[in-house]
Amino acid sequence: MHAPDLSLSPEAGRELLRSLFDEALRAVDPLSSVPRHLPPRPRGRTVVVGAGKAAARMALALERAWDGPLSGLVVTRYGHGEPCQRIEVVEAGHPVPDEAGQQAAQRIRALVQGLGAQDLVIALISGGGSSLLTAPAPGLTLAEKRELTNRLLHSGATIHEMNCVRKHLSSIKGGKLAQASGAAAVWTLVVSDVPGDDPRTVASGPTLPDDSTPQDALAVLRQYGITPSPAVRQVLESPPVTPAAAQQGPREVRVIATAQAALDAAAEAARARGLRPLVLGNAIEGEARQVGRVHAGIARQVAGFGQPLAAPAVLLSGGETTVTVTGRGRGGRNAEFLLGELIGLAGHPRVWGLAADTDGIDGSESNAGALFGPDSWARGLQQGLSAADLLAGNDAFSYFDALGDLVVTGPTRTNVNDFRATLIA
Known part of the structure; x- marks a missing residue:
């Protein structure tokens, strides 16, 4: 088993995370x-x-x-x-x-x-x-x-x-x-x-x-x-x-x-790909954007200090966050979680993230969730997107839609709630 190349391309990291999500879905079919x-x-x-x-x-x-x-x-x-x-x-x-x-x-x-x-x-x-x-x-x-x-x-x-x-x-x-x-x-x-x-x-x-x-x-x-x-x-x-x-x-x-079964399957798939998996929890709750910032902090600690485990690694979590809606934007709790995490990372060069609902529908939109790579922050700035303003308006969907970073599965016909994966190369 070999470690992934630390110069993993942005697209290759996205594909790796999507493959972990697919393994999780198969486990709970x-x-x-x-x-x-x-x-x-x-x-x-x-x-x-x-x-x-x-x-x-x-x-x-x-x-x-x-x-x-x-x-x-x-x-x-x-x-x-x-x-x-x-x-x-x-x-x-x-x-x-x-x-x-x-x-x-x-x-x-x-x-x-x-x-x-x-x-x-x-x-x-x-x-x-x-x-x-x-x-x-x-x-x-x-x-x-x-x-x-x-x-x-x-x-x-x-x-x-x-x-x-x-x-x-x-x-x-x-x-x-x-x-x-x-x-x-x-x-x-x-x-x-x-x-x-x-x-x-x-x-x-x-x-x-x-x-x-x-x-x-x-x-x-x-x-x-x-x-x-x-x-x-x-x-x-x-x-x-x-x-x-x-x-x-x-x-x-x-x-x-259960969510745990999905996380276990993703963890096993991560090991097979040379990653160290860490399951943070199968029942994580809280305001979506704040939970995203916490995940970002843990990813920074892994990347910078090798704690609580060394890279290459993937952080996995499940559960159901909540969104207190104050704006009029589009987007479910997984997109909101992910935008909060992206803001917390601010373009970190070694971190990717994915968050999606295992039923295939994030909130009321047609996407299951979204993902980002180390390039997403810069691409958002180039398009004039303000992550903070869109998050304040509960409009995370529009951010990831503009970047082409939505995860679309269609109805999966299963449902063990949210799946989140953060890759640190």
Whole structure:
């Protein structure tokens, strides 16, 4: 195994980082992970339900591997479908819920009702399901949930905090879908996009018990200065309705793909290319631009002092940063992270960076993320781009778009959240 040439060209460094990202995606593809975690065949029916950006890919993997009758419905984001034969795939709105998602949620709940003890529900759950599987609690309208979702998305709230609110404004999340399944066995497969991989948080846990309270949801809204509408407040302040005790079947949950698995695959690929990998964490959170500056500082330490490891090296991290939106620019949290990192490096001659969302969509744009090389800073100056001004306006997308440094994958049909790699040659 040989060390990369320290005079690695800007383009070669970009290609190396992109190859690490591709290896990470392969490691968390549902086509390989779903078949390893299937339940035994039941005596009765097998009904498949699901929601999330990976739901259609998970359904396709299940169809290919399942030896027996199968039917059901999953809902995924527009453009993230797969050509399933026995499981219906519906596409709906994300990150803001729409009517298609509401209708899908109603149909999914109807599919599991009336099942018996000999039947099996396989729930295919992945990130994005909170928006896609939308069933407003009694007294709420879809418009009210859309408005609140928009405000949460722009507030800087973490995914755990947003999903706490969503659970208590839903008639299907927070374990309510499993309750509707009655005596049927429920086997939940989860592709995790949340820091810590708590399956109860992914897609707001429609088949898993929830221990948060409406008061917790109200506390989140207060923390971010969000005044709930009268209808939202009434739902959260009303005494909880305890459903009548009913026979419940066995429950099993498997987390089948995680950010750590993606990072491990990228680290192994880095070693094979002669790099020393350092995984900084799989659950890093915080304001995206500030996390980027921290990564830049670590890269400078590696380049200048060989600490905490010597170059050639690659720093890897995952998790979900947040963006507090104050400007009107374009760009998701990965582009914002990367521009913060680039500013912190200011054209360092030995450092490259890549940040992308493993679902293929960074925020609401068509790119997965972006990358930079040692030449990016100078090229930006030559084009008259002010990195600081664009970052202040939440317009990191425009910076990397102008340089031709966007990472575009199209929908990957998996989702273990953000992937970040910083190469020090």
